[in-house]
Every structure is written in C-alpha cells, then in structure tokens.
Amino acid sequence: MRSLRVxxxxxxxxxxxxxxxxxxSSKGSKGGPPPTEKTRQKVFQVLAGxxxxxxxxxxxxxxxxxxxNGAETGRASMMLIGSYVRGLGxxxxxxxxxxxxxxxxxxxxxxxxxxxxxxxxxxxxNPDFYYDEYLGLWVENQFGEQEWTTLLWVDEAKTEPAGxxxxxxxxxxxxxxxxxxxxxxxxxxxxxxxxxxxxxVQTDEANGSMSYESHWPGYGNDEGASTxxxxxxxxxxxxxxxxxxxFRHEGTFxxxxxxxxxxxxxxxxxxxxRYFADGSGEGLxxxxxxxxxxxxxxxxxxxxxxxxxxxxxxWDFGAVSxxxxxxx
Numbered sequence: 001m002r003s004l005r006v007x008x009x010x011x012x013x014x015x016x017x018x019x020x021x022x023x024x025s026s027k028g029s030k031g032g033p034p035p036t037e038k039t040r041q042k043v044f045q046v047l048a049g050x051x052x053x054x055x056x057x058x059x060x061x062x063x064x065x066x067x068x069n070g071a072e073t074g075r076a077s078m079m080l081i082g083s084y085v086r087g088l089g090x091x092x093x094x095x096x097x098x099x100x101x102x103x104x105x106x107x108x109x110x111x112x113x114x115x116x117x118x119x120x121x122x123x124x125x126n127p128d129f130y131y132d133e134y135l136g137l138w139v140e141n142q143f144g145e146q147e148w149t150t151l152l153w154v155d156e157a158k159t160e161p162a163g164x165x166x167x168x169x170x171x172x173x174x175x176x177x178x179x180x181x182x183x184x185x186x187x188x189x190x191x192x193x194x195x196x197x198x199x200x201v202q203t204d205e206a207n208g209s210m211s212y213e214s215h216w217p218g219y220g221n222d223e224g225a226s227t228x229x230x231x232x233x234x235x236x237x238x239x240x241x242x243x244x245x246x247f248r249h250e251g252t253f254x255x256x257x258x259x260x261x262x263x264x265x266x267x268x269x270x271x272x273x274r275y276f277a278d279g280s281g282e283g284l285x286x287x288x289x290x291x292x293x294x295x296x297x298x299x300x301x302x303x304x305x306x307x308x309x310x311x312x313x314x315w316d317f318g319a320v321s322x323x324x325x326x327x328x
Contacts (some may be wrong), residue, residue, distance in 0.1 A: 035291025035307045042306065043285055043294060046271055049239065050263055053249035057226035057235030057282035058086035058210055074106060081184070082198070086228070088148070088167055089178045089202030137162050154188050162188035180203040193217030206230045218242070224249075231255055271296075 035043070058197070059082070100269040129140045138153040149166035151158075170179040178201075184243040185195040196214025203209075236250040238291035244266075251261025257277035264270045273283035280299040286292055291307040298304070305313045 024178075033290035034309045034311055035294070036289065039287075039289040039291045039307075040313075042267060042269065042287070042289065045262070046265070046269055046285055047296070047303075049247045049265070050249055050261065050271070050273070052222075053177075053224065053237035053239075053247075053263070054235060054251070056082040056212060056214070057224055057237060058082035059226065059233050059235055059253060082210070082212070082226070085182045085198040085200060085212075086208070088180060088182065089200060089208060131156070135185075135186070135191060142279045152186065152189070160188070162186065162192075176202065176204045191216075194224075226254070232259075295326060 014018065086311070092277040127141060129182040131137075131140065132139050135152065138152040138156055138158070140153065140158070142149045142151065146169050148169075152164060154160035154162050163184070165182065165184040167180050167182040170181075173180070180200055182198040183196075186192055194214065194216055196212060198210055198212040200210045201208060207229045209225070209227045211223075213221065213223040215221050220239060220241035220243075221236060222239045224235065226235040228234075232252055232254045234250075234252045237248070239247040241247075247263065247265045249261065249263040251259060251273070253259035253275065257275065257279065259275040261273045261275075262270075263272075267287065267289075269285065269287035271283055271285040272282055275281045278299075282298070283296040285294045285296060291309060291311065293308055295306045296303070301316055303315050
C-alpha cells in the first residue's frame with residue numbers, strides 16, 4: 001500500500017481511520033455476505049480517490065481546511081496543490097497592488113509548516129522560507145516580475161536541492177485576466193518523483209478555470225479540470241494507474257454548500273455523493289464485491305459506512321495524520 005499512502009499524504013487527505021485512533025466497527029445483522037477485506041480496502045481507496053480529485057481540482061471544503069490547516073495556524077499546506085495553484089491568481093493581484101503575498105482562505109500561501117521554532121503565530125512564520133511537514137522538505141519562495149519560484153530543499157542549510165515549483169505569468173499580473181502556468185517536480189521527501197503542470201485563467205476575483213496533469217511515482221497519472229464562479233465550483237478528474245486500472249470523478253459544489261458528485265472505476269465500482277449546506281452528506285457505493293452496496297454518511301467530522309449486511313464502520317475525519325488506508 002506504499003504507493004496509495006504516498007498519494008494520500010501528497011494530496012493532504014487527512015482521513016483518520018479506525019485503528020488509527022478514529023473509531024470502530026460493528027458486526028452486521030441483516031444477513032447476506034459480509035464485506036471481505038478486499039472489499040473494505042477498495043471502499044477506502046474509493047473514498048481517498050474522491051478526496052484527491054477535489055483537492056487536485058482546486059476545491060477545498062471547510063472540513064478539509066480545518067483538518068489540514070489546524071485551528072492554531074489557519075494555513076494550507078503545499079500538499080493541497082490544486083488549492084495552492086488556484087490561490088496564486090488572488091495572490092498575484094495582491095503583489096500587483098504592491099502588497100506582500102498573504103496567507104488566506106483561498107490557498108494563497110504555500111505550506112503548513114513553519115521555520116524552526118514556529119508556534120503557529122503570524123509573527124513567527126516566515127513565508128519566504130519554512131519547513132513543510134507534509135512534503136518533508138524545506139520550502140523557499142522567491143517572487144519575481146514574471147515568474148514565482150518555490151525551491152525545495154532537503155536541509156535547512158540549503159545544501160541539497162529537492163526540486164522546484166515554478167509559476168510563469170503571461171503578461172502582467174496586476175490586472176485581470178490573470179493567466180499562468182505552474183510546473184512542479186519533486187525529487188526528495190514524501191512525494192519524491194512527483195511532477196506535473198497546471199494551467200490557470202483567473203478572469204476576475206470570482207471566476208476562473210484550471211486544467212492539470214500530474215504523475216505520482218508508484219501510482220500513475222492524473223489529469224483533470226475545474227471551473228469556479230460566485231455560483232458554483234465544478235471539477236472532473238481521470239486517473240490511470242500503473243497497474244492498468246483507472247478512476248473517473250466529476251462533481252459540482254454550489255455557493256450554498258450543496259452539491260453532488262459521481263465516480264466510477266475499472267473494478268466496476270460506482271459511487272454517488274450528495275452534499276448538504278450544513279456540511280453533512282450521504283453517498284452510495286455500488287460494486288460487484290461482497291458487502292455492497294454500502295451507504296456512506298458524514299456529519300460533524302464523523303464518517304460512517306454501512307455495508308449491505310449491516311456491518312457498520314465509523315471514524316473521524318482529520319483526527320490524526322494519514323498512516324494507512326485500512327480501518328484496522
């Protein structure tokens with residue numbers, strides 16, 4: 001499971017599974033075949049894939065933001081790469097107006113860690129050089145006229161380079177539309193071998209679009225696109241894995257917090273979700289394996305899966321860092 005674990009850490013999916021301090025399970029009482037270990041593994045891969053599709057497309061829900069940022073820091077990690085790239089447009093406009101790049105809810109700042117001794121306060125955090133705990137690398141930001149560069153380092157002394165993240169703006173970035181290309185390559189840390197590119201057009205403060213393609217070592221390739229406006233955010237993603245399998249996702253979130261998504265994969269699974277304005281949601285995972293279909297619900301940071309035989313598993317979302325995709 002190493003490749004999937006790397007994928008989850010890179011994507012910033014903070015799923016806290018039972019057995020990792022998240023919750024527990026109960027035996028079924030409805031009869032019929034119970035879910036096998038294979039079924040359960042596939043179900044959790046399904047959940048992780050959906051989260052990654054949203055994050056790579058630049059969508060970050062409030063629950064994800066709380067889980068990844070931490071209440072005391074309020075900063076998104078570079079792990080949320082889609083949200084980070086999407087936020088560059090807003091950050092560029094701040095720079096164009098002679099303001100320093102700021103940390104904001106749009107993913108404007110890279111990184112969730114701080115430089116040594118950072119206690120999470122704005123006075124201690126250095127946006128130009130800090131340690132990103134999810135990348136496992138030191139991050140150095142350099143802001144130029146047409147190109148913004150993030151250099152990655154293995155060590156604080158900056159003796160061993162670990163890749164870079166370069167954003168090149170087309171024309172001026174002090175007036176809309178803002179167009180830019182972001183290209184990244186990671187050679188060390190938790191995402192060693194990852195690389196990809198994002199193309200973004202921010203037409204005004206509220207409207208924009210983004211397309212991307214990326215490669216994850218030991219996993220495969222992703223490609224997708226998203227759009228956002230004052231009314232809604234949409235995304236679609238397609239992942240082709242090295243073992244020949246694939247995932248496909250698409251969905252929409254509305255300004256009032258409601259939305260829906262539909263996904264499928266090469267194993268014959270299909271899952272549909274509905275999102276509600278209060279942050280809760282429900283879904284159905286269908287497939288050919290024992291224990292399916294399974295109902296998924298979430299509320300107040302708690303996830304619950306009920307398999308066809310009545311077996312129930314519950315866990316917290318974002319309670320602990322990712323270490324496994326297994327519930328026990």
